[in-house]
Amino acid sequence: MSPSDKIIQLRSLIARQTAAPVARNARAETGLASVDEALDGGLWKGGMVELVGAARSSGSAALVRTLLKHFATQGRWSALIDGQDCFDPQLAGARVLSSLLWIRCREADQAMRSADLLLRDGNLPLVVLDLHGNPEAQLRKIASTTWYRLQRVIEPTAVALLVVTPRPLVPCADARLELHQSLPLSALEWNPGEVLCRSSLRVTRKRSASGFDGQAFAAEAG
Amino acid sequence: MFAAIVVPDFRLQAVLRHAPELCSKAVALISEQQPHACILQCTPEAHAAGVVIGMTTSQARARCDTLIVRERSPAAERPARAAMLDCAYAFSPFHEDTAEGVCTLEWKDARLPEAGKIAQAMIAQLASLHLLARVGFAPNAGLALLAAQSAKTWTCIQDARELADLSVESLAPSERTLELLRRWGIRTVGAFTALQREHLVERLGAEAATLYDRATGQATWPLRCVLPAETYEEAVEFEQEIEMLEPLLFMLRRFLEQIARRLETTYLVAAEVTLRIGFTTGEDHVRTFKVPAPTADVEVLFRMLHTHLEKLAAEHPIVSLHLVAIPSRPARQQFELFAPALRDPNQFYETLARLIALVGNDRVGMPVCEPTHRPDAFRMAAVHFGTEKELTDDPACEMSLTLRRFRPPLGASVQFQGRPCSLVSAPVRGQVRTAEGPYHASGDWWDAMSWDRAEWDVQIADGTLCRIYCEGETWFLEGIYD
Numbered sequence: 094m095s096p097s098d099k100i101i102q103l104r105s106l107i108a109r110q111t112a113a114p115v116a117r118n119a120r121a122e123t124g125l126a127s128v129d130e131a132l133d134g135g136l137w138k139g140g141m142v143e144l145v146g147a148a149r150s151s152g153s154a155a156l157v158r159t160l161l162k163h164f165a166t167q168g169r170w171s172a173l174i175d176g177q178d179c180f181d182p183q184l185a186g187a188r189v190l191s192s193l194l195w196i197r198c199r200e201a202d203q204a205m206r207s208a209d210l211l212l213r214d215g216n217l218p219l220v221v222l223d224l225h226g227n228p229e230a231q232l233r234k235i236a237s238t239t240w241y242r243l244q245r246v247i248e249p250t251a252v253a254l255l256v257v258t259p260r261p262l263v264p265c266a267d268a269r270l271e272l273h274q275s276l277p278l279s280a281l282e283w284n285p286g287e288v289l290c291r292s293s294l295r296v297t298r299k300r301s302a303s304g305f306d307g308q309a310f311a312a313e314a315g
Numbered sequence: 316m317f318a319a320i321v322v323p324d325f326r327l328q329a330v331l332r333h334a335p336e337l338c339s340k341a342v343a344l345i346s347e348q349q350p351h352a353c354i355l356q357c358t359p360e361a362h363a364a365g366v367v368i369g370m371t372t373s374q375a376r377a378r379c380d381t382l383i384v385r386e387r388s389p390a391a392e393r394p395a396r397a398a399m400l401d402c403a404y405a406f407s408p409f410h411e412d413t414a415e416g417v418c419t420l421e422w423k424d425a426r427l428p429e430a431g432k433i434a435q436a437m438i439a440q441l442a443s444l445h446l447l448a449r450v451g452f453a454p455n456a457g458l459a460l461l462a463a464q465s466a467k468t469w470t471c472i473q474d475a476r477e478l479a480d481l482s483v484e485s486l487a488p489s490e491r492t493l494e495l496l497r498r499w500g501i502r503t504v505g506a507f508t509a510l511q512r513e514h515l516v517e518r519l520g521a522e523a524a525t526l527y528d529r530a531t532g533q534a535t536w537p538l539r540c541v542l543p544a545e546t547y548e549e550a551v552e553f554e555q556e557i558e559m560l561e562p563l564l565f566m567l568r569r570f571l572e573q574i575a576r577r578l579e580t581t582y583l584v585a586a587e588v589t590l591r592i593g594f595t596t597g598e599d600h601v602r603t604f605k606v607p608a609p610t611a612d613v614e615v616l617f618r619m620l621h622t623h624l625e626k627l628a629a630e631h632p633i634v635s636l637h638l639v640a641i642p643s644r645p646a647r648q649q650f651e652l653f654a655p656a657l658r659d660p661n662q663f664y665e666t667l668a669r670l671i672a673l674v675g676n677d678r679v680g681m682p683v684c685e686p687t688h689r690p691d692a693f694r695m696a697a698v699h700f701g702t703e704k705e706l707t708d709d710p711a712c713e714m715s716l717t718l719r720r721f722r723p724p725l726g727a728s729v730q731f732q733g734r735p736c737s738l739v740s741a742p743v744r745g746q747v748r749t750a751e752g753p754y755h756a757s758g759d760w761w762d763a764m765s766w767d768r769a770e771w772d773v774q775i776a777d778g779t780l781c782r783i784y785c786e787g788e789t790w791f792l793e794g795i796y797d
Binding site: 146148149150151152153154155158170177178179180181182183184185187190191193194195196197198199203206207210211213214215216217225226274275276277278280281282283284285287288 | 660666667692774777
């Protein structure tokens with residue numbers, strides 16, 4: 094390789110590494126008015142949002158289904174990385190299934206590696222990483238550096254990543270949605286839209302756009 | 316105007332196409348690997364070392380100890396011949412597969428002012444396909460062939476008299492006739508045509524008339540045109556068995572480079588690639604790859620094959636490799652408007668292959684519900700980004716909460732007094748606060764997949780909403796509502 098070729102290759106490498114990321118203000122609507130309002134328009138494109146289902150049966154899976162349905166209605170594809178193979182396609186609806194890539198993992202480690210592959214690929218606009226059903230022992234094995242690495246991977250893309258967890262787990266999420274209260278048995282009779290209205294959703298956002306300290310979350314909406 | 320492309324020592328060149336580093340060495344070609352096999356063709360280096368066509372291998376090795384002997388490979392000749400025809404098609408749709416290593420082209424124009432440029436382009440294109448060729452232009456097919464045989468690289472002639480210095484062997488006489496001509500001292504075409512046609516026929520028979528017409532440019536024929544190739548293939552039979560991935564990948568890349576060049580000459584792209592690997596046992600491994608966004612990009616095609624080969628475990632060494640590409644026209648689309656569902660389909664399908672390698676073939680794809688009421692009845696379908704249909708959701712999907720299933724359902728211990736009172740299972744345990752049910756469900760009683768059960772929706776004291784069911788006398792936890 095001639096020196097000029099090397100220089101050209103080096104320049105293009107630097108250009109790739111330092112390429113301007115997707116505008117931090119770009120958002121992907123969730124289809125849930127209250128969430129969109131709290132997040133200034135929706136999920137971050139090129140960012141992570143964590144959905145914490147702190148209480149069992151608090152409606153986190155229902156929220157994910159609503160989000161997938163909203164994307165499917167707009168003709169956009171989504172990927173669901175199912176950490177414990179617990180997604181029920183029969184309750185998702187044909188519209189959601191028609192534009193859903195479902196990855197049925199056996200454990201959290203597989204799910205994390207799948208997320209890494211899909212985020213590097215960058216073809217699908219929404220990736221949902223569902224770790225809610227995974228045992229605590231598996232979740233503890235996920236090093237916090239892994240989340241920062243995923244953040245680096247996703248930054249230059251236009252992919253929105255939603256991570257569903259049973260407890261706060263992602264230190265570098267742009268925002269965290271927390272569901273604290275279990276729903277009553279009568280919730281099975283409610284309309285799908287009622288679940289979110291009646292559940293206690295708390296939205297917290299990262300204090301500064303450049304900070305990566307997971308402790309720097311400030312309560313904004315309740 | 317006609318042109319003839321001649322690839323000298325075609326069989327040898329076909330074998331050396333995928334080993335170009337041997338072209339500058341003393342290499343000889345034999346028909347089959349036997350002690351008394353004769354040399355069919357050899358490189359100029361071998362010839363300079365004293366190797367003569369017709370020698371046995373041991374005689375040739377006695378003259379040149381560095382001689383590399385290769386066996387004739389019809390599998391390698393086929394793609395080489397096809398590559399030559401692809402090249403011809405790029406210059407004229409009227410082309411004929413005249414003979415082994417010979418191709419004739421026709422243009423309707425009587426004169427070809429840019430013959431030199433065309434010839435150089437042809438030679439360069441064939442060189443990129445690792446074929447060294449000579450090109451001859453003439454007013455008819457017979458003369459063009461003689462012109463190509465007489466040329467060092469290319470030549471253009473208007474009259475047969477310009478070929479007077481050409482060796483008389485170029486007319487392809489029979490052994491007997493050639494022997495007689497040598498005895499008469501006739502070594503060139505010019506010396507041959509100086510004799511009268513009638514006198515030659517009188518002494519040498521009917522063959523002399525054909526040779527005379529060929530030498531004077533009167534022998535010609537209408538071209539039997541061939542259609543462009545429907546598949547693009549490259550093949551090799553290895554001299555030594557291959558046990559590692561690296562040499563296989565090395566050869567695959569070369570194959571893809573050759574196929575990509577041939578596709579480029581015809582302005583096509585690869586829509587499907589079939590890989591066939593032959594093992595020592597005689598078994599084959601065959602795999603067809605659909606290229607999501609048809610392309611002639613070597614890197615994209617190579618990554619696709621590489622990803623597959625990385626996870627392929629072969630029990631026996633490899634002896635042959637065969638790659639076939641089915642071409643298609645490149646897709647045309649108006650950018651931005653009517654944008655495709657994926658930004659880079661080839662990249663996506665490669666990621667998909669990696670995901671399949673990671674989690675398993677049956678665990679990645681689009682879920683499709685089976686047309687039955689059996690719980691958790693679904694199958695995984697391959698991902699396809701087709702045209703969207705108007706879909707309507709099943710009323711069951713209008714449930715407010717969705718179920719996080721356990722696959723398979725977990726065994727549970729339930730105290731039942733008219734309704735479930737307490738539940739004990741691995742993930743959930745406690746007193747049942749409220750319960751609704753039973754909801755009876757059964758079906759498919761006529762086959763092995765039948766089910767008959769009573770379902771309950773229960774809320775445990777800690778707030779967890781579960782679906783449990785009783786089948787026979789056994790209780791199961793099917794999932795948690797969320």
